[in-house]
Amino acid sequence: MWRGGSNTRTCKRRFFSSPTRSRHHRPPYMLHSRGSQHLKAMAEVDHLAAERATARFDVEEMKVAWAGSRHAVHVADRMARLVASDPVFRKDNRTMLSRKELFKDTLRKAAHAWKRIVELRLTEEEADLLRQYVDQPGYVDLHWGMFVPAIKGQGTEEQQHKWLPLAYKFQIIGCYAQTELGHGSNVQGLETTATFDPKTDEFVIHSPTLTSSKWWPGGLGKASTHAVVYARLITEGKDYGIHGFIVQLRSLEDHSPLPGVTLGDIGGKFGSGAYNSMDNGVLRFDHVRIPRDQMLMRLSQVTREGKYVHSNVPKQLLYGTMVYVRQSIVADASKALSRAVCIAVRYSAVRKQFGSQDGGPETQVLNYKTQQSRLFPLLASAYAFRFVGDWLNWLYTDVTQKLEAKDFSTLQEAHACTAGLKAVTTSVTADAIEECRKLCGGHGYLNSSGLPELFAVYVPACTYEGDNVVLLLQLASGKQPVGTMAYMGKVQYLMQCKSAVSSAEDWLNPDAIQEAFEARALRMAVNCAQNISQAASQEEAAGFYERSPDLLEAAVAHIQLIIVTKFIEKVHQEIPGHGVKEQLQALCNVYALYILHKHLGDFLATGCITPRQGALANEQLGKLYAQVRPNAVALVDAFNYTDHYLGSVLGRYDGDVYPALYEEAWKDPLNETVVPEGYHEYLRPLIKQQQLKLSRL
Numbered sequence: 001m002w003r004g005g006s007n008t009r010t011c012k013r014r015f016f017s018s019p020t021r022s023r024h025h026r027p028p029y030m031l032h033s034r035g036s037q038h039l040k041a042m043a044e045v046d047h048l049a050a051e052r053a054t055a056r057f058d059v060e061e062m063k064v065a066w067a068g069s070r071h072a073v074h075v076a077d078r079m080a081r082l083v084a085s086d087p088v089f090r091k092d093n094r095t096m097l098s099r100k101e102l103f104k105d106t107l108r109k110a111a112h113a114w115k116r117i118v119e120l121r122l123t124e125e126e127a128d129l130l131r132q133y134v135d136q137p138g139y140v141d142l143h144w145g146m147f148v149p150a151i152k153g154q155g156t157e158e159q160q161h162k163w164l165p166l167a168y169k170f171q172i173i174g175c176y177a178q179t180e181l182g183h184g185s186n187v188q189g190l191e192t193t194a195t196f197d198p199k200t201d202e203f204v205i206h207s208p209t210l211t212s213s214k215w216w217p218g219g220l221g222k223a224s225t226h227a228v229v230y231a232r233l234i235t236e237g238k239d240y241g242i243h244g245f246i247v248q249l250r251s252l253e254d255h256s257p258l259p260g261v262t263l264g265d266i267g268g269k270f271g272s273g274a275y276n277s278m279d280n281g282v283l284r285f286d287h288v289r290i291p292r293d294q295m296l297m298r299l300s301q302v303t304r305e306g307k308y309v310h311s312n313v314p315k316q317l318l319y320g321t322m323v324y325v326r327q328s329i330v331a332d333a334s335k336a337l338s339r340a341v342c343i344a345v346r347y348s349a350v351r352k353q354f355g356s357q358d359g360g361p362e363t364q365v366l367n368y369k370t371q372q373s374r375l376f377p378l379l380a381s382a383y384a385f386r387f388v389g390d391w392l393n394w395l396y397t398d399v400t401q402k403l404e405a406k407d408f409s410t411l412q413e414a415h416a417c418t419a420g421l422k423a424v425t426t427s428v429t430a431d432a433i434e435e436c437r438k439l440c441g442g443h444g445y446l447n448s449s450g451l452p453e454l455f456a457v458y459v460p461a462c463t464y465e466g467d468n469v470v471l472l473l474q475l476a477s478g479k480q481p482v483g484t485m486a487y488m489g490k491v492q493y494l495m496q497c498k499s500a501v502s503s504a505e506d507w508l509n510p511d512a513i514q515e516a517f518e519a520r521a522l523r524m525a526v527n528c529a530q531n532i533s534q535a536a537s538q539e540e541a542a543g544f545y546e547r548s549p550d551l552l553e554a555a556v557a558h559i560q561l562i563i564v565t566k567f568i569e570k571v572h573q574e575i576p577g578h579g580v581k582e583q584l585q586a587l588c589n590v591y592a593l594y595i596l597h598k599h600l601g602d603f604l605a606t607g608c609i610t611p612r613q614g615a616l617a618n619e620q621l622g623k624l625y626a627q628v629r630p631n632a633v634a635l636v637d638a639f640n641y642t643d644h645y646l647g648s649v650l651g652r653y654d655g656d657v658y659p660a661l662y663e664e665a666w667k668d669p670l671n672e673t674v675v676p677e678g679y680h681e682y683l684r685p686l687i688k689q690q691q692l693k694l695s696r697l
């Protein structure tokens with residue numbers, strides 16, 4: 001979970017307490033006797049009011065379209081405000097905390113969040129949202145996000161009955177210990193062993209090598225008492241491959257590691273603050289014994305005699321927790337992307353540069369066409385990811401229900417879609433956050449813009465829960481033209497069809513877009529298949545390996561088709577509210593035509609459109625940007641984020657950016673004293689030495 005918050009060090013620190021601080025060092029507006037009044041008056045001004053007035057749609061109804069329902073808007077609103085108004089959840093100076101302070105702050109927030117959840121008797125939906133708005137990654141993410149789902153998905157009814165109530169009441173804290181120092185992507189290559197001992201009816205969990213040390217699990221380093229550990233099951237002398245086991249790691253009395261367990265944190269990570277609130281851990285086992293019934297036995301069992309029995313279900317169900325988390329990550333991508341875009345759009349409307357010859361007002365940078373062509377596709381992508389995320393959630397729920405009824409027919413489709421969408425949406429979002437930082441110019445590089453930390457927290461999403469390249473290759477290896485691949489059944493038509501677009505406006509026709517995207521995806525897949533069979537006369541796997549860079553691109557084309565299709569389907573639905581459907585239609589077109597323009601090489605190379613049609617798409621894109629421009633600020637308002645959640649002086653709702661930037665600067669610990677620490681040791685002697693040298697000349 002979560003970002004931000006107050007900290008004991010900065011709370012105790014009084015702003016002007018240092019004896020070496022001079023009064024003249026205060027921000028000038030604070031020297032003014034009416035300083036605070038003046039600030040307050042400024043804060044009441046909505047610097048973005050003019051922008052909001054130009055919106056041609058009902059923002060409140062757009063909030064509903066974004067959130068999914070009126071109920072969802074209300075719940076999100078209540079939880080966001082609850083968090084924003086609670087001093088424990090304050091989010092200032094997090095990037096200035098030491099690792100230990102940050103971790104303690106995370107424990108404090110998690111404990112306080114839990115207290116509020118219990119006191120207010122929040123529902124699961126409310127509790128999830130509250131944690132989201134607290135916004136600081138921590139052990140609870142893995143406890144709720146992976147440990148509990150692993151037991152639910154892979155535990156028998158008895159196991160669920162025993163372990164879930166303990167987890168629900170936080171009597172135990174769990175993590176998901178799969179990855180090892182030597183193996184992450186290749187799950188079948190994990191080395192940890194779980195050897196059944198029929199004499200004692202126990203499994204012996206062991207780390208035979210350094211590379212078998214569990215490495216990365218979040219929450220493992222310092223917080224968890226238990227883990228679902230993935231290990232090779234060995235019984236009757238035979239290795240049956242990877243299975244899940246519930247293993248207690250720490251004492252429930254004093255939190256010390258149990259005998260045979262060595263564990264700790266793996267060390268600092270990218271960026272300040274950011275993901276360093278999480279105790280990603282290392283874990284080694286030295287012949288640790290657990291009762292047989294702590295093997296998760298829903299999919300396969302080991303009998304008292306040590307016999308291995310596999311239920312009649314696909315072995316890939318072992319990977320179910322990862323599929324679940326991947327679909328949550330897609331939903332999360334739209335949140336991270338929309339936060340960055342909200343900051344960049346609001347700031348671009350406030351920021352002015354050039355354009356005035358006579359001392360008059362300068363131009364809002366949002367009016368520059370280049371700014372629009374960089375920013376509006378990201379705005380459209382945030383909406384696109386939101387809707388495809390909703391669809392993926394539906395698909396996941398559907399496959400789960402089917403699995404309950406022992407229908408495994410959609411398992412492969414769910415795996416392919418979650419893997420591919422996770423890969424594409426996280427890669428785009430990580431790049432987009434960085435683009436938003438650049439769109440905010442120099443100020444975007446300040447921690448107070450919120451963007452550096454958002455990027456640092458977000459970027460590992462390209463790696464965790466499956467490296468994006470590895471996941472795209474999984475998608476590319478899919479074989480059956482079912483579900484979202486059904487368009488491949490139209491192979492004859494799509495291989496030879498020619499786009500009928502003859503004017504820029506023709507690109508507003510969803511059928512024209514759909515056909516171009518289908519033809520491109522299919523033709524790329526067919527090209528790959530042909531090249532693979534040519535590259536490897538004897539073995540398909542060798543050809544697959546040889547052509548894997550092309551396969552990646554074909555997989556991306558397929559996923560972009562899914563995203564475009566789901567956006568088009570969304571816009572076809574009944575959408576209430578003045579102008580809401582029209583705005584979504586425009587954003588859908590921006591998304592599709594931007595992808596077409598960006599990947600024009602694919603579309604042209606596969607011959608599904610002509611260069612002239614490509615140019616017309618770009619022409620239409622320019623017109624769409626002009627249509628989005630007056631609605632841009634209102635479109636990001638519809639995300640309904642509080643200033644607390646955004647955590648950005650540049651993205652403030654009121655657009656009053658400059659006083660906020662100015663004020664934030666003075667909170668830096670470097671500004672605690674006028675004369676910096678180290679002056680007497682290093683600066684003064686240097687200066688004096690130089691002065692002396694000069695005086696001798």
Ligand SMILES: CCCCCCCCCC/C=C\CCCCC/C=C/C(=O)SCCNC(=O)CCNC(=O)[C@H](O)C(C)(C)COP(=O)(O)OP(=O)(O)OC[C@H]1O[C@@H](n2cnc3c(N)ncnc32)[C@H](O)[C@@H]1OP(=O)(O)O
Nearest residue numbers: 137141145184185186187316319328329332415464465466
């Ligand atoms: C945790 C909270 C979640 C909240 C998310 C919201 C984010 C909010 C942000 C908050 C901040 C912090 C929280 C973030 C927490 C991050 C936690 C991270 C956790 C982890 O990273 S856990 C470790 C994850 N590890 C991986 O993902 C490993 C990747 N590797 C694999 O998945 C597999 O090894 C593989 C799929 C790449 C290959 O597997 P293998 O067994 O070798 O299979 P193959 O031989 O290739 O394929 C065999 C057949 O099985 C099919 N298959 C493979 N996988 C699946 C699956 N999952 N489901 C169904 N089918 C599958 C495959 O297609 C083959 O089929 P075929 O034989 O061809 O028909």
Ligand SMILES: Cc1cc2nc3c(=O)[nH]c(=O)nc-3n(C[C@H](O)[C@H](O)[C@H](O)COP(=O)(O)OP(=O)(O)OC[C@H]3O[C@@H](n4cnc5c(N)ncnc54)[C@H](O)[C@@H]3O)c2cc1C
Nearest residue numbers: 176177178179183184185216217218460463464465466469
């Ligand atoms: C912040 C964070 C949190 C995490 N949390 C957890 C957790 O809670 N629990 C847990 O068990 N794990 C966790 N992980 C581990 C994570 O799941 C793995 O790091 C991830 O699955 C990638 O595996 P890897 O590190 O082995 O990468 P590698 O597979 O070693 O990848 C290295 C490079 O090789 C490439 N590559 C690998 N295989 C192939 C291939 N077949 N074809 C082409 N290229 C390939 C990749 O694209 C990449 O460029 C976390 C990781 C991070 C960064």
